[in-house]
Each structure stands twice: as structure tokens, then as C-alpha cells.
Amino acid sequence: MPQKTVDTKYVFVSGGVLSSLGKGITTASIAMLLSAKGYHVTVVKCENYLNIDAGLINPIEHGDPFLCEDGTETDMDIGNYERFLGRNLGSHNFVTMGQIYQAVINRERSYGYEGEDIEAIPHVTDEIIHRIKSAAAADKAEICVVELGGTAGEYQNVLYYEASRIMKLSGEAVLHVHVTYLPTPLHIGEPKTKPAQLSVKELNAMSIQPDFLVARSERPLDERRLERLALFCNLHSEDIIVNEDKKSIYQVPLGFHEQNFDKKILAKLGLKDKSSNLKAWQELVQQAITPRAKSVTISVVGKYFKTGDYNLKDSYHALFEALDHAAIKSRVALDIRYINSERVEKEGVSILDGSDGIIVPIGWGSRGTEGKIAAVEYARTKRIPYLGLCYGLQLAVVEYARNMVGLSGANSSEINPSTKYPVVHDIPFDERYQRIKGNGVSMRLGAYDCHLTPGSLAADIYGNAKVISERHRHRYEVNNSYRDALEAAGLVISGTSPDNFFVEMIELPRESHPFFVATQAHPEYKSRPLSPHPIFLRFLDAAVAQHSQL
Numbered sequence: 001m002p003q004k005t006v007d008t009k010y011v012f013v014s015g016g017v018l019s020s021l022g023k024g025i026t027t028a029s030i031a032m033l034l035s036a037k038g039y040h041v042t043v044v045k046c047e048n049y050l051n052i053d054a055g056l057i058n059p060i061e062h063g064d065p066f067l068c069e070d071g072t073e074t075d076m077d078i079g080n081y082e083r084f085l086g087r088n089l090g091s092h093n094f095v096t097m098g099q100i101y102q103a104v105i106n107r108e109r110s111y112g113y114e115g116e117d118i119e120a121i122p123h124v125t126d127e128i129i130h131r132i133k134s135a136a137a138a139d140k141a142e143i144c145v146v147e148l149g150g151t152a153g154e155y156q157n158v159l160y161y162e163a164s165r166i167m168k169l170s171g172e173a174v175l176h177v178h179v180t181y182l183p184t185p186l187h188i189g190e191p192k193t194k195p196a197q198l199s200v201k202e203l204n205a206m207s208i209q210p211d212f213l214v215a216r217s218e219r220p221l222d223e224r225r226l227e228r229l230a231l232f233c234n235l236h237s238e239d240i241i242v243n244e245d246k247k248s249i250y251q252v253p254l255g256f257h258e259q260n261f262d263k264k265i266l267a268k269l270g271l272k273d274k275s276s277n278l279k280a281w282q283e284l285v286q287q288a289i290t291p292r293a294k295s296v297t298i299s300v301v302g303k304y305f306k307t308g309d310y311n312l313k314d315s316y317h318a319l320f321e322a323l324d325h326a327a328i329k330s331r332v333a334l335d336i337r338y339i340n341s342e343r344v345e346k347e348g349v350s351i352l353d354g355s356d357g358i359i360v361p362i363g364w365g366s367r368g369t370e371g372k373i374a375a376v377e378y379a380r381t382k383r384i385p386y387l388g389l390c391y392g393l394q395l396a397v398v399e400y401a402r403n404m405v406g407l408s409g410a411n412s413s414e415i416n417p418s419t420k421y422p423v424v425h426d427i428p429f430d431e432r433y434q435r436i437k438g439n440g441v442s443m444r445l446g447a448y449d450c451h452l453t454p455g456s457l458a459a460d461i462y463g464n465a466k467v468i469s470e471r472h473r474h475r476y477e478v479n480n481s482y483r484d485a486l487e488a489a490g491l492v493i494s495g496t497s498p499d500n501f502f503v504e505m506i507e508l509p510r511e512s513h514p515f516f517v518a519t520q521a522h523p524e525y526k527s528r529p530l531s532p533h534p535i536f537l538r539f540l541d542a543a544v545a546q547h548s549q550l
Contacts, residue, residue: 006040008136009173009269011145012164014210016152016199017181020314022243022252024077026179026214027147028084029253032281033262034143035085037274042139043081043093044132045074047149048156050098055437055445055473059304063314067473067525068094071435071446076317077147083321083528084253092135097156100127120159121166128163143269152178152202161206173269178203178210179243182217182225191217193229200233211268212261213240220244239264248288250529253281284529288328295333296356296543298323301375303368305338313338319361319389322527326536332544344371349378357385357515357543360392362473362522366415373399380508380516385542387535388518390474393506394424396518397478397486404489405482414476423482426475433502444472448497450504450521456494457517458505461538467498470521477520478503495519515542 011030015023027043035041051057054065055073066079072091082089104127108118116123136144146164150157168174180196196215203210213235215221221229221242230237241261243252256262263273304315313320320336327334343351345368352358358379360372372391376399379386388396394412401410401423409416412424426442427433434442447469452459454466462468483503487493490512495505508516517535527533 006137006140006142007173008133008141009143009175009271010132010136010164010167011143011175011177011265011269012148013145013177013179014148014152014161014203015150015179016202017195019151021179021181021216022249023147023179024080025249025252026177026243027077027145028080029256030177030261030265031081031143031145032084032253033257033276034145034265036276036278036281037262037266039271039274040140040142041085042136042141042144043078043085043089044135044144044146045077045081045094045149046128046132046146046157046160047075047094047096048154048160049096050101051096052098052102053094053096059315064317064319065473066318067445067471067522069447069471071471073445073473075149076314079318079321079525086528086530092131092138095128095131097159100124100131100159103127121162124159125163125166128160129167132163132167143271152199152206158206161203161208165207175211175265175268176203176208177212177214179214179216182215182221182229184218191219191221191225193225193232196229197232204234209234211239212264215240215242217242217244248285250281250285250288254278254285280530284328287331290331292327292331292333294331294544294547295335296540296547297335297337297354298357298359298543299337299339299352299355299375300359300361301339301341301344301352301372302361303341303363303372305340316361318522318524318527319359322524322533322536323540325527325529325532326540328529329532330537330540330544332540339375341368341371341375344374349374352378352384355379355384356547357387357539359387359389359539360395361389361524363391364414369395369412369415373402377403380513383513385515385539385546386513386517387515387539388506389524390472390520390522393503393518393520394476394478396506396516397423397491397503400486400489400491401482404491405485407482407485412476421482423479423486424476425479427477441475443475446471448472448504448521450495451498451500452505453492453494456492456505457507457510457515458494458519461517461534463534468495470504470519470523471525472521474520514545515539 013027031041031043053073063076065073066076068090069088070090074094148160180199182191184191226237266273372395376396401407407421410421410423411419413422429442450468492507494507505519523533523535
């Protein structure tokens, strides 16, 4: 018998007034709450940029690209969706305007439109609608929550709004949730509704009337502001959901639930309300907001923090989320130092003094690498817990080759193509391992298996598993020609690919260092609030032990 087609309902989430308002967390919270009601829910993120994916965007420009299990490099909000829903998403959940234009132009070049003149409407909007519906069908979703990137009023995202309008006009069950901001100027001392009113006016100009308004603010809103906002935004006050600043982002869905937001969405979609299972999430939130007796200082030595006169956390968003998950579970307060690796080069490693743990995360290119290598040496020689992630493994190998194997000037060929000792190098393309990104550039992207060495710290961290799977996003590899020399000098290769071709994890013997572990993979992308990644849990345990010795 043919499978029954799911009658999918759609919830579009847009934002207004300013970016980084929490639209992604709002979308993730809605999806999680509806899933907790027992409905099959999926999520789609629609990005404005013309990039095909987020992999080639400087993280300072648009935050940390999130890597999916299938190797898709997406916007970091996909990571929020995975963490809140507790399941993997993939390429069909991520749409960019570059993908849309590319598909339309390729179809036109192949005579797919049979001689029509190609217009933004309907051809581009048709492609957007096709992508959204295909994602819903692929995930067998009863409800598909679609986040529209950017803010209302930007020219880049108008066609996404048009697609949502056309879907509703065509008879699809469509709701529109608009996330907006009510600032409280210090010199006035009260929340102002005018920016939100103007944001809704932008939607109205596109023939869209929001069904719900999510009001972001520094403090709760009183009845007076709710009434004025409802009046001028053409809404009932009960359809305005207040989302004031909270201690933890994981409080957001519970705040929505307390205001019956999930129940109201189901009612407007004509779906039956069901009981919610939120016990685990409630326990998580209670742990997250409870003061913690223990505290550790973690130095993250990266190269994507500085933007003008400000430091940017979003460049390593998944890493900080993974640390937060482990800290909540371990009941440890985190004091995170965001250290630009170029500062280490200029000011010396003394700026790392007082660290209970050091992390060297992902990076590309030669800028700031000597500062990272110096941080690795500092952690190794001072016996400070060290966690290397991707580039952090490669540079740990470089540091060890220079200082313990005696290969002066050893380096990665990415940093110095003419180095005498390329202990890290790129390898010829092999479709078993890599995919082509463009212009012949190959990368390992997505989930790959790793065999762990029995008795190693890595195996212990993973519960003595023999084989694990982690996500990868890199091009360069440890050079097998130097493996014997590295191991002879005491470096432990504790994880390899199933065919022993790739070095996946390294460590130092536990008798010589309390915790020195590096992985070629990105465990931060698989950590979730309800299931923190074990490598971060063990790293924080080691940091707590280090702090107690001070």
C-alpha cells in the first residue's frame, strides 16, 4: 500500500529591529515544545547570503559554521536546533539564497523552464517553497518550523517572505511568528514599543500579518506595554509572548510553555493539544541556574575573537555550548578567557598564567599559529589540562615534533609549504575519505569512524568503546612518515581511522601529564544539553583537579 502523505503545517519565524536577537533560540524552542507534545517536527533555516554553504565564510563575519553529520557546513542556528531537538539534521534543513539561485539558473541553462522568461516571482519563490516542502517530506514532519534569516525590511530576504505569503495564499496551513525587540533606554527607564511597531509595519507592507509576536526585552513587560503593543500591531494581547532576558537560554522553552505558546500554536494550526514531557528539560534548567560551588578558569586560545574593538564569542559558538553543557552536568562555574593567539605571540605565554585548562580550537591559515603552538607547549610543560580540537591536534603534533623529537622548524605545510619537516600535510584526493569543495580543494567533512587504542585515556573517556564516530571538518592530516618518530619520543596515538591511515587522536601518558588529549575531530558539534560530550566532561574534571592544586 502507498504511504499516507503527511499533511504538514508550517510555522515561519522572522525577526525585526536587530540581528542576534534570539530568533534561532526561539525557533529551536518552538520546535522542541511541539516535539515534546508528541508531534513529528522538523526545522529549516533560510539564509540570505549567496554562499552555497557556510564553510567558506570567515567565522568573524557570520559566526561559527555548524557541521552536520552528513558533512553539510551550515549556519550555527542548525546547531541550536540539533541541541534543542536532540537529533541530527542535514543538508535538506539548510537553505541559502546561493543554493536557490544556483538551482534556478542551472535549470534554466538545461531548458528546464522550456523557454519561459525567468522571474524572481514565481520561479525563485517556487524553488524556495520546493526546498521547504522537500525538507518536511524528508523528515515526515507534521509541523515544519522555518526560520527566515536576517531582519524584516532587508532586501536580501524579501523572497523568503514572499514564499511564505504565497504558501498561505495557496491554502497551506501557515502561521507567522515575529520576534522583535523592546529596548529600555537607560535615560528613560521603561521599555519602548515603537521599534517593534515599525518592525511589524515592515511585515504588513509585505502583506504579512504575524499571528504571534515574541517580545524580547531586558525585563518583563507590564500590561500597559502589552496592550499598546497589541493595539498598534493588530494583535490580541494573549498572542504576544514575552521573552525577557534569562540566566540560561535553556529557560526559553519553559518560559514559552508557561505562557501556553505551544498550546496556542497548535490551536491556530487546528491540531489537537497533547500533554508535554518536559521533565528532563526542567531538571536541566534547574541545574543550569543553581549557583555552583566549584569554579575553573579555561583559556581558549583562538584566532577569530577580535572584531574591531570587541571580542566575538560566536566564532566558537559550538565549543562554548559544549563547555556549558559539561559545566551544567559537572556543577562547575566557568571563567572563560578569550585569548587571541596573536596576543600570545606579542605578549608571551605569561598571559596564560592562572589557567586551569587550555583549549586550542579550529583554525585556518598561518596567522596566529605560533601563539597557538606556544600555548600548547605551555600546557604540556606546565602540566595544565589541554584539549586540542582539529587544528589543536595538528599544532600539538608540530610542537611535539619541534621540542621532543628534535625536528627544528617542523611545521604544517599549510603554514609553511617549504618546511623541512612537514609533520602535518595535505594528501592527494581520495573519494573514500574526502569531498571536493571547489577548485580542487578537498576536505574531510562529516562523520567518520575512529578506532581507539585499548587502555588509552581516549578509550577511557569514551567508556572503553573500541570504535567511535565523530564529525570532521579539515583538509590537512598528520604525516604518517613521522608517526614512528613521534611515538618513539613518547607521544601516544590513541585513535586512528579504521584502516590506520589517519591519526585521529593523540595524548600524553597519564603518568607524565594529568590530561593532554587532542582530536582531529569536532566533538563540540555532537554535544547536547541533555547529553554532554564525554571529552568535555573529562576535561573539566581535570581542570577542577588542577584548580584544587593551586
